[in-house]
Amino acid sequence: xxxxxxxxxxxxxxxxxxITLGIAAYSTLAExxxxxxxxxxxxxxxxxPFGVFQPLADGGKMFFKEEIIPSQSNPFLFIAAxxxxxxxxxxxxxxxxxxxxxxxxxxVIQLQVANINVGILYIFGxxxxxxxxxxxxxxxxxxxxxxxxxxxxxxxxISYEIAMGLSLIALLMVTQTLSLREIAxxxxxxxxxxxxxxxxxxxxxxxxxxxxxxxxxxxRTPFDLPESENELVAGYHTEYSGFKLGAFLFSxxxxxxxxxxxxxxxxxxxxxxxxxxxxxxSANIIAVLGVLFLxxxxxxxxxxxxxIRWTVPRFRYDQLMNLGWKVLIPLSIANxxxxxxWITVKDLL
Amino acid sequence: xxxxTITHALDRKxxxxxxxxxxxxxxxxxxxxxxxMDGERIISGVSTIGYIxxxxxxxxxxxxxxxxxxxxxxxxxxxxxxNNMGWHxxxxxxxxxxxxxxxxxxxxxxMELARISDHLVCNGILGVxxxxxxxxxxxxxxxxxxxxIYEEICGARLTTNIGRIGGFERDFNDIAFAKIKxxxxxxxxxxxxxxxxxxxxxxxxxxxVGVAAVDAQTALDYSWTGPILRAxxxxxxxxxxxxxxxxxxxxxxxxxxxxGDVYDRYMVRNEEMYQSIRIIExxxxxxxxxxxxxxxxxxxxxxLPPKEEVYNNMEALIYHFKIVMGEIDSPKTEVYHCVxxxxxxxxxxxxxxxxxxxYRLHFRRPSFINYQMYAPMSSGMLLSDAIINLSSLNVIAxxxxx
Numbered sequence: 226x227x228x229x230x231x232x233x234x235x236x237x238x239x240x241x242x243x244i245t246l247g248i249a250a251y252s253t254l255a256e257x258x259x260x261x262x263x264x265x266x267x268x269x270x271x272x273x274p275f276g277v278f279q280p281l282a283d284g285g286k287m288f289f290k291e292e293i294i295p296s297q298s299n300p301f302l303f304i305a306a307x308x309x310x311x312x313x314x315x316x317x318x319x320x321x322x323x324x325x326x327x328x329x330x331x332x333v334i335q336l337q338v339a340n341i342n343v344g345i346l347y348i349f350g351x352x353x354x355x356x357x358x359x360x361x362x363x364x365x366x367x368x369x370x371x372x373x374x375x376x377x378x379x380x381x382x383i384s385y386e387i388a389m390g391l392s393l394i395a396l397l398m399v400t401q402t403l404s405l406r407e408i409a410x411x412x413x414x415x416x417x418x419x420x421x422x423x424x425x426x427x428x429x430x431x432x433x434x435x436x437x438x439x440x441x442x443x444x445r446t447p448f449d450l451p452e453s454e455n456e457l458v459a460g461y462h463t464e465y466s467g468f469k470l471g472a473f474l475f476s477x478x479x480x481x482x483x484x485x486x487x488x489x490x491x492x493x494x495x496x497x498x499x500x501x502x503x504x505x506x507s508a509n510i511i512a513v514l515g516v517l518f519l520x521x522x523x524x525x526x527x528x529x530x531x532x533i534r535w536t537v538p539r540f541r542y543d544q545l546m547n548l549g550w551k552v553l554i555p556l557s558i559a560n561x562x563x564x565x566x567w568i569t570v571k572d573l574l
Numbered sequence: 575x576x577x578x579t580i581t582h583a584l585d586r587k588x589x590x591x592x593x594x595x596x597x598x599x600x601x602x603x604x605x606x607x608x609x610x611m612d613g614e615r616i617i618s619g620v621s622t623i624g625y626i627x628x629x630x631x632x633x634x635x636x637x638x639x640x641x642x643x644x645x646x647x648x649x650x651x652x653x654x655x656x657n658n659m660g661w662h663x664x665x666x667x668x669x670x671x672x673x674x675x676x677x678x679x680x681x682x683x684x685m686e687l688a689r690i691s692d693h694l695v696c697n698g699i700l701g702v703x704x705x706x707x708x709x710x711x712x713x714x715x716x717x718x719x720x721x722x723i724y725e726e727i728c729g730a731r732l733t734t735n736i737g738r739i740g741g742f743e744r745d746f747n748d749i750a751f752a753k754i755k756x757x758x759x760x761x762x763x764x765x766x767x768x769x770x771x772x773x774x775x776x777x778x779x780x781x782x783v784g785v786a787a788v789d790a791q792t793a794l795d796y797s798w799t800g801p802i803l804r805a806x807x808x809x810x811x812x813x814x815x816x817x818x819x820x821x822x823x824x825x826x827x828x829x830x831x832x833x834g835d836v837y838d839r840y841m842v843r844n845e846e847m848y849q850s851i852r853i854i855e856x857x858x859x860x861x862x863x864x865x866x867x868x869x870x871x872x873x874x875x876x877x878l879p880p881k882e883e884v885y886n887n888m889e890a891l892i893y894h895f896k897i898v899m900g901e902i903d904s905p906k907t908e909v910y911h912c913v914x915x916x917x918x919x920x921x922x923x924x925x926x927x928x929x930x931x932x933y934r935l936h937f938r939r940p941s942f943i944n945y946q947m948y949a950p951m952s953s954g955m956l957l958s959d960a961i962i963n964l965s966s967l968n969v970i971a972x973x974x975x976x
Contacts, residue, residue, distance in 0.1 A: 264707070265711065446705055453958070455599060455703045455961055456957055535707065537778075538778045542614055544781075
């Protein structure tokens with residue numbers, strides 16, 4: 226392995242990590258601003274112009290808070306849980322293709338940390354690990370409300386992962402690949418061979434199922450049962466304070482960012498944008514524009530997450546399970562069947 | 575219909591005890607429920623009340639009548655003007671004071687505003703407890719406008735101590751009337767918007783329809799009153815059944831539900847807010863027709879005279895002294911008077927032995943009586959259902975404990 230490759234990847238990893246953290250931090254501000262907008266309020270506006278330093282103030286506050294570890298808890302696991310939550314949330318973005326290759330001189334730089342051919346499986350693996358942070362947090366706190374929250378989280382995440390995976394199988398049947406980069410490349414432009422090239426237009430139901438499941442995986446309203454503040458006080462992080470609490474809240478926003486990025490890549494063309502091949506621009510400029518378009522899509526989905534959160538009530542535990550097992554899983558299986566028939570018929574014609 | 579599909583093996587007896595309260599966020603006050611839980615399902619519950627018991631009934635035995643009004647403020651603090659008016663009317667009933675129609679209509683306006691503020695908090699909180707926060711804030715903004723009207727009328731916002739025995743301490747000024755008119759004009763669209771968020775929302779209906787349903791007979795057996803009884807299908811409303819403060823002059827509907835579940839309670843409260851707006855509109859029209867400037871009954875020995883009179887007029891000085899010292903002539907008798915409070919029939923049972931203070935005063939607090947059923951009806955429910963049931967009962971800790 227040559228040194229430049231290592232440097233290139235280290236720089237890319239650092240940049241993506243910083244961007245992830247930055248977006249997660251500013252998602253908290255965006256959430257509060259959007260909540261304010263929806264609720265006819267102003268939102269935070271004291272720290273800096275329009276409250277732009279609010280995330281820093283919040284982070285600083287979290288750092289300086291007293292750290293409380295309940296005497297009846299399991300201290301090692303109690304500390305390990307938020308670290309695990311933050312870790313699993315952060316490594317999900319490694320396989321996302323951020324843009325087309327950039328050519329500098331004779332070097333081709335891939336805007337992707339790891340171009341592995343099982344990108345989707347990697348994301349699934351990482352997302353499944355995410356529940357451990359919540360489980361361990363709830364169990365080690367030795368609090369009944371925390372435990373109930375973590376039990377809810379575990380069953381919810383496992384149930385919705387199945388539906389999510391099944392909805393993706395239909396997509397994989399169309400794309401014939403597990404690599405996120407190839408999936409993104411297949412959706413080049415906006416219009417190909419007489420039909421929209423983005424996967425959303427051949428897998429609308431699959432997308433819908435995936436969207437609902439990502440809400441559930443991120444524990445966002447209407448699936449925020451693990452921390453439903455009116456029933457379980459604060460759910461799995463009831464006993465947490467200081468930056469350990471901050472790590473949980475932060476990981477939720479990072480998860481949201483990664484989910485939005487995955488949704489944009491899988492179903493909405495990733496870094497592709499309409500008329501990208503007709504503008505006659507150089508490849509590098511299109512790559513940069515593509516990155517911007519990808520982020521625009523991600524921001525839209527993050528906004529969508531927040532919009533839903535401040536609009537709808539939350540499910541009850543059994544209704545959530547009914548929706549997962551009795552609606553989404555049969556629907557995604559039906560989607561697989563329909564997709565299979567469609568592919569076969571299309572090949573025959 | 576909306577029966578939870580989770581079943582647990584109850585015979586394993588692997589239950590846990592969960593302390594819901596006294597500082598749980600969804601109790602909206604200080605009271606405790608010790609629940610025996612089987613997973614998410616409640617097997618049985620024991621309610622503990624009295625965390626903020628302030629012995630109001632005993633304190634009242636040592637206070638002249640006009641000093642008891644501030645105590646009533648602190649019972650149902652979401653709608654304290656109704657409590658104040660109920661108490662004033664009780665004393666007026668004891669002393670046989672007939673209030674002028676204009677005073678009655680002014681009282682009706684204040685009481686209906688209080689009812690709106692009570693119901694909007696309850697329904698907003700129901701939204702919060704089901705996980706949707708925004709609707710609550712839409713309504714809370716309107717409560718602020720109601721409080722501004724209170725401020726204009728009496729100077730206070732939450733614990734209003736509004737009015738006097740025999741009428742009001744001063745007339746509504748023009749700004750107060752303007753604010754009331756502006757409020758009733760602006761409130762209906764906001765309430766409609768709130769209803770758009772909840773009433774036909776699939777998730778909200780799933781959460782509330784069929785949850786904590788109570789049949790009319792059980793509700794009557796537990797002496798339920800108010801919106802939650804009407805949600806069970808019983809059309810008992812003190813305003814209609816035993817009109818006080820000239821409610822018989824008004825044209826309004828008493829909404830009733832069918833099943834007595836959380837959704838019906840929500841719908842009944844929403845409809846009552848529309849009816850309250852209707853009543854206020856009628857009251858404003860009626861006040862226009864009454865002679866201006868009358869804001870209290872002509873009872874110089876009971877209603878505090880104005881200060882100029884006190885300084886310049888001997889009778890007024892004597893009355894002022896006697897009223898402030900609580901030396902008013904009162905018959906040796908007992909009276910019961912009830913008003914339709916935010917949560918139900920708010921009654922005042924007053925025994926008088928002719929002294930300057932009540933011999934015995936009992937508050938019939940609807941929250942206290944409605945809450946009795948909470949623990950029995952919780953058994954078998956999921957925790958989430960028990961919590962929205964609690965918020966739809968609208969148990970106000972101050973009224974529960976008194």
